[in-house]
């Protein structure tokens with residue numbers, strides 16, 4: 336089957352037609368998807384009727400399945416997490432800050448797959464910021480300042496007992512029940528600028544939130560630099576707004592984009608099944 340790849344017309348993202356992902360793919364089809372993925376960084380596959388087995392099989396064409404560090408898997412599965420929110424929920428939107436998934440791991444997941452199970456009729460878009468464009472469009476002087484730096488990543492601000500998700504309001508019910516642990520305090524370093532191994536383009540890797548410092552810089556200077564970078568990383572011109580449809584699967588490349596969830600679907604349940612693609 337030959338595939339049709341239609342770019343979103345925004346900073347990244349493309350829609351892929353011509354595949355039935357409920358069936359095993361040929362080597363040629365996988366190669367076509369990989370090529371489109373390296374070019375567009377976020378791919379969406381509409382009109383797919385997929386089971387959790389299909390989601391896991393699809394994920395494994397691109398890397399290994401792996402455990403999510405701070406999300407419990409859904410019942411009966413080891414590698415699938417639910418991104419869920421109740422219609423009447425008032426807790427903060429989960430994953431609303433820009434991030435690259437689990438960037439605080441020594442070898443973070445190269446990508447993520449997200450399958451729409453219950454998609455609200457409005458809102459709940461996922462935003463993606465193209466980090467190749469962000470790097471390429473920043474002033475040369477800033478590129479030079481950051482290109483040799485090493486960033487310190489950690490989940491402390493999110494999943495430690497003092498983190499964002501560490502003290503849920505007991506009076507507010509939440510569909511997301513992340514694992515809160517002192518493990519989240521661990522740190523891991525990565526270059527602040529990486530070169531993508533497939534498309535060869537440079538990108539800023541990581542973002543305020545999971546990036547908590549810069550090696551060799553004091554806290555204040557590091558935070559100032561991270562804030563300056565953040566403004567470039569999330570500029571409107573670098574952003575693709577993904578609008579969901581029922582029965583849609585998307586995959587994104589964590590080495591090329593940051594992503595962020597959005598709200599705007601009060602009164603409707605939202606449920607997606609997620610796998611991460613590990614190197």
Ligand code: SIN
Nearest residue numbers: 418430460461596597
């Ligand atoms: C995520 O970060 O995996 C969640 C994205 C979303 O809910 O749109």
